[in-house]
Amino acid sequence: MKFNNINVHISKKAKIGNNVKIGDNTIIYDNVEIGDGSIICNNCILGEPLNAYYCGSEYENPPLKIGENALIRSHTIIYASCEIGENFGTGHRVTIRENTKIGRNCNIGTLSDIQGEVTIGDYCRLHSNVHIAQKAIVGNYVFMYPYSVITNDPTPPSDLIKGGIIGDYSVIGVHAVILPGIKVGENCLIGANSLVNRPVPDFTLVSGEAAKSIMDVRKIISLGGKGRHYPWMYHFEKGMPWAGTGFDTWIQGKQ
Amino acid sequence: MKFNNINVHISKKAKIGNNVKIGDNTIIYDNVEIGDGSIICNNCILGEPLNAYYCGSEYENPPLKIGENALIRSHTIIYASCEIGENFGTGHRVTIRENTKIGRNCNIGTLSDIQGEVTIGDYCRLHSNVHIAQKAIVGNYVFMYPYSVITNDPTPPSDLIKGGIIGDYSVIGVHAVILPGIKVGENCLIGANSLVNRPVPDFTLVSGEAAKSIMDVRKIISLGGKGRHYPWMYHFEKGMPWAGTGFDTWIQGKQ
Amino acid sequence: MKFNNINVHISKKAKIGNNVKIGDNTIIYDNVEIGDGSIICNNCILGEPLNAYYCGSEYENPPLKIGENALIRSHTIIYASCEIGENFGTGHRVTIRENTKIGRNCNIGTLSDIQGEVTIGDYCRLHSNVHIAQKAIVGNYVFMYPYSVITNDPTPPSDLIKGGIIGDYSVIGVHAVILPGIKVGENCLIGANSLVNRPVPDFTLVSGEAAKSIMDVRKIISLGGKGRHYPWMYHFEKGMPWAGTGFDTWIQGKQ
Numbered sequence: 001m002k003f004n005n006i007n008v009h010i011s012k013k014a015k016i017g018n019n020v021k022i023g024d025n026t027i028i029y030d031n032v033e034i035g036d037g038s039i040i041c042n043n044c045i046l047g048e049p050l051n052a053y054y055c056g057s058e059y060e061n062p063p064l065k066i067g068e069n070a071l072i073r074s075h076t077i078i079y080a081s082c083e084i085g086e087n088f089g090t091g092h093r094v095t096i097r098e099n100t101k102i103g104r105n106c107n108i109g110t111l112s113d114i115q116g117e118v119t120i121g122d123y124c125r126l127h128s129n130v131h132i133a134q135k136a137i138v139g140n141y142v143f144m145y146p147y148s149v150i151t152n153d154p155t156p157p158s159d160l161i162k163g164g165i166i167g168d169y170s171v172i173g174v175h176a177v178i179l180p181g182i183k184v185g186e187n188c189l190i191g192a193n194s195l196v197n198r199p200v201p202d203f204t205l206v207s208g209e210a211a212k213s214i215m216d217v218r219k220i221i222s223l224g225g226k227g228r229h230y231p232w233m234y235h236f237e238k239g240m241p242w243a244g245t246g247f248d249t250w251i252q253g254k255q
Numbered sequence: 256m257k258f259n260n261i262n263v264h265i266s267k268k269a270k271i272g273n274n275v276k277i278g279d280n281t282i283i284y285d286n287v288e289i290g291d292g293s294i295i296c297n298n299c300i301l302g303e304p305l306n307a308y309y310c311g312s313e314y315e316n317p318p319l320k321i322g323e324n325a326l327i328r329s330h331t332i333i334y335a336s337c338e339i340g341e342n343f344g345t346g347h348r349v350t351i352r353e354n355t356k357i358g359r360n361c362n363i364g365t366l367s368d369i370q371g372e373v374t375i376g377d378y379c380r381l382h383s384n385v386h387i388a389q390k391a392i393v394g395n396y397v398f399m400y401p402y403s404v405i406t407n408d409p410t411p412p413s414d415l416i417k418g419g420i421i422g423d424y425s426v427i428g429v430h431a432v433i434l435p436g437i438k439v440g441e442n443c444l445i446g447a448n449s450l451v452n453r454p455v456p457d458f459t460l461v462s463g464e465a466a467k468s469i470m471d472v473r474k475i476i477s478l479g480g481k482g483r484h485y486p487w488m489y490h491f492e493k494g495m496p497w498a499g500t501g502f503d504t505w506i507q508g509k510q
Numbered sequence: 511m512k513f514n515n516i517n518v519h520i521s522k523k524a525k526i527g528n529n530v531k532i533g534d535n536t537i538i539y540d541n542v543e544i545g546d547g548s549i550i551c552n553n554c555i556l557g558e559p560l561n562a563y564y565c566g567s568e569y570e571n572p573p574l575k576i577g578e579n580a581l582i583r584s585h586t587i588i589y590a591s592c593e594i595g596e597n598f599g600t601g602h603r604v605t606i607r608e609n610t611k612i613g614r615n616c617n618i619g620t621l622s623d624i625q626g627e628v629t630i631g632d633y634c635r636l637h638s639n640v641h642i643a644q645k646a647i648v649g650n651y652v653f654m655y656p657y658s659v660i661t662n663d664p665t666p667p668s669d670l671i672k673g674g675i676i677g678d679y680s681v682i683g684v685h686a687v688i689l690p691g692i693k694v695g696e697n698c699l700i701g702a703n704s705l706v707n708r709p710v711p712d713f714t715l716v717s718g719e720a721a722k723s724i725m726d727v728r729k730i731i732s733l734g735g736k737g738r739h740y741p742w743m744y745h746f747e748k749g750m751p752w753a754g755t756g757f758d759t760w761i762q763g764k765q
Contacts, residue, residue, distance in 0.1 A: 001266065001284045001285060001304060001308070001316065002304065002308075004264070006262070006264065007262055007516070007517055007535075009514070009516065009534070011511065024264070024282065025262075025280065025282075025535065027534065027552065029511045029512075030511060039309055042282065042300070043298075043300075043553075045552070045553075045584060048584070049511060049512065053511070053512075054549055054581060061511065071309060074300060074303070074332065075330070075332075075585070077584065077585075077602055091350075092332055092350055093348065093350070093603065095601075095602055095603070095620055095621075110350055110368055111350075111366065111368060111621065113620055113621060113638050113639065113656075115638070125412070128368050128370070128386055129368065129384075129386060129639075131638055131639060131656045131657070143411060143412045145406070145411060146368075146386045146404055146406075147386070147402060147404065147657060147685075149656055149657065149684050149685065151655070151656075151684055151702070155739035155740075155742070155745075156653060156655060156681050156683070156742075157635065157653045157681065157742055157746045158739060158742065158745060158746050159746065159748065171411050171412065173411070174404050174406055174432050175402075175404065175430065175432055175685065177684050177685055177702050177703055179702065192406070192432050192434065192450055193432055193448070193450045193464060193703070195702055195703045208464055209464060209703060209718055209719060229410035229413060230410075232410070232411075232412055232413065235410070235413060236412045236413050236414065238414065256521065256539045256540060256559060256563070256571065257539075257559065257563075259519070261517070261519065262517055279519070279537065280517075280535065280537075294564055297537065297555070298553070298555075326564060329555060329558070329587065330585070330587075346605075347587055347605055348603065348605070365605055365623055366605075366621065366623060380667070383623050383625070383641055384623065384639075384641060398666060398667045400661070400666060401623075401641045401659055402641070402657060402659065426666050426667065428666070429659050429661055429687050430657075430659065430685065430687055447661070447687050447689065447705055448687055448703070448705045448719060463719055464719060484665035484668060485665075487665070487666075487667055487668065490665075490668060491667045491668050491669065493669065
C-alpha cells in the first residue's frame, strides 16, 4: 500500500542500499546513505539541509548515514550530517537535527525532537515527545518517557550551552526535566514530573521538584506485585541484546 | 480551496460515503470506511497499516471505520483497525494508533498522540498535545488539557501494562500525569501539573505532586466570579447533548 | 534541493513578493501575501482556511500577511487572517491559528502551537513545543522554552476565556504553566516546571508548584560562573536589536 513510487524524489547523489523501500511523497536529498533492508515510510524528509543552505550558493549537503534495517515511520525529518546505526526505528513526525550521532538498535518515538549536536548510544528507547537540547550525551540502554526534557542553557537566554549527561541503563520518567549540565549516573530512575537540579549518583531514585534523592533503586518494591524490578535489566529484555540469555550471561560474555 | 483532487490516493478497497470531501495529498488505504458527509482535509493518512505490514507478504489491512460527519484536519494519521463514532473532529497532526475505539461527538486536538488499544467514550474533548498510553479507558464527557498524560508502565521499562481509567465528566488539567493503573472517578478535577499516584474518588479536586485530595469540587468558588462552576455540566453546554435543555432535563430524559 | 516546483499549489489570489522561494509540496491559499526575500520550505500550508470554510458556500479567505525575509521551515501551518512582521522564522511543524498577530524578528520553534487570537510582540523567541491558548498577549523580547504553556480557562470547561499576559524581557522556563488571566511582569524569570497562579511583579524569579516568589532576578548568581546574568539583555545579544552596541546605548537611542 505504501510503496507506489508516487511523488517520491530521490537525489541522484543519494546512495540507497539493496532492498530498501521508500514510501510515497518522501524526499531524499543529496548525500544521504541508507543501509540495506531499510524501510522509509511516506512523507519523510531525509537529509534536510542545514541553515547554510539558505544563505549561500555554494552549499554542499553533508552526508546523512542511516544503517541497515531501519524502519522510519511517516513524516519523519532527519537532517544532513547525522549518523545513525543499524536497526534504527522511529515513530511518526520525529525531528532529528544536525550533527546528531545515534548508535545501533535505537528507537525514537512519535513527535520526539532531537535538537542537534546530540550523542545517543546503543539500544536507547525514546518514547513519544521527548525533547533533547543541543550537546546532550545519552548513554546506552537508556529509556526516556513522554515530555521528558534534557535542557542546556543555565541562564536563559544566553550563549552558554551545558548539555546534560545520562548514564547507561537509566530511566527518565514522564515530564521529567534534567537541568543544564546535570549528570545523571547509571541505573538511575528519575520519577515522573521531577526537576533534576543536581548530579544523580548511580542506582538512585529521585523524585519531585528540586528532585530529592529518595532511595537506592535496588530497594524499590515493585507496584506490579512482582518483588524488586530494578536493575530492570533482570526483568525486561524485549529488543535488548540479552534477550533469551539473561543479563548476567550477556554482560559476562562482553567482558 | 482544499479539495482539488491533487495527489489524492484512495484504495479501491476503501468505502467512501456520500458527500465526503477529501483534501489534496491525502492517502486512504485498504478497508477504510468513511461515513456520509465527512470532510477529510489535506495531507492526512487514514488506515495506516499495522507493524505486521512491514514483516510479511500476506498482510490484510484491518478496517478503519469513521462515522458520519467527521471533520479531520490536515496531517492527521489514523491507523487501520480503529473504530470512531459520528461527528468526530480532530485538530492538525493528530496520531491515533491501532485498535482504538472512540465514541461519538468526540474531538481530539492538534498534536495529540493516542498510542493504541485505547477506549474513549462519547463527547470527549482532548485539547492539543494530549498523550494517552495503551490500554487506557476514558469515559464520557471527559476533558483533557494540553500535555496531560495517561501512563501505563508501573515499573519502566517492563512488559507490565496497567492502563489508566478516567470516569465520566472528569477534567484533567494541563501537564497533569495519571500514573499507571490509577482510576480517576467521575466528576473529578485534576489540577494543572498534578502527579496522580492514587485513586481519586468521585467529585474530588486533586492537585500537586503526589497529588493530594484538596476538596470536593462542588465547594470550589469559581475564580471567574460566577459562584460555583462544578459540576461543570450545569455551566457549560457547547457541543454537549444537553445544550439548550440543561443538564438535569437531559439526564432525566435518559433515565 | 528544496525548490523544484514539484507539487506546489499557489492560489492565483495570493500575492508573492520578489525573490521568494517556495518548497515542493507546499500549498498557498487565497489572499496570502508574502514579503520579498522570504523562503517557504516544503510541505507547508499558508492561509489555512478558517472553520467557516467548511460550513458555507460563500466563504472568502481572510488575508494572511507575512513580512519580508521570512524563513518558514517545512510542515508549518499558518491560518488565514494572521499578520506577521518581517524577519519571521519558524522551526518544523509549527501551527499558528487564526487572528494571531506577531511582530517583527520573531522565531517560533518546532511543534509550537499558537491557538489563535494571540498577540506576540517583537523579537520574541518561542522554542520547541510552546503552547499558547487563545487571547494571550506576549510582550517584546520574551523567551519561552519547551512545553511551556499559557492557559486561558479558569474553570475548565467553560466559555470564560482569560488570556495570560507576559511582560517585555521575561523568560518562561521549560514546562512552566501560566494559569488563566495571570499577568507576568517585565524582566521576570519563571523557573522550569513552575505553576504560576498569581501575578508576578517585575524583576521577579518565581519557581515551584503554586509558584512562590523566590528573589529579585538581579540578585541571581549565575550557575555559569560569570557572575550576574539578569537582566539578560546585558549578557545576550544574538539576533537582538542591541547586538554590537549594547543594551544601554540601544535603549537610550530609543528614548
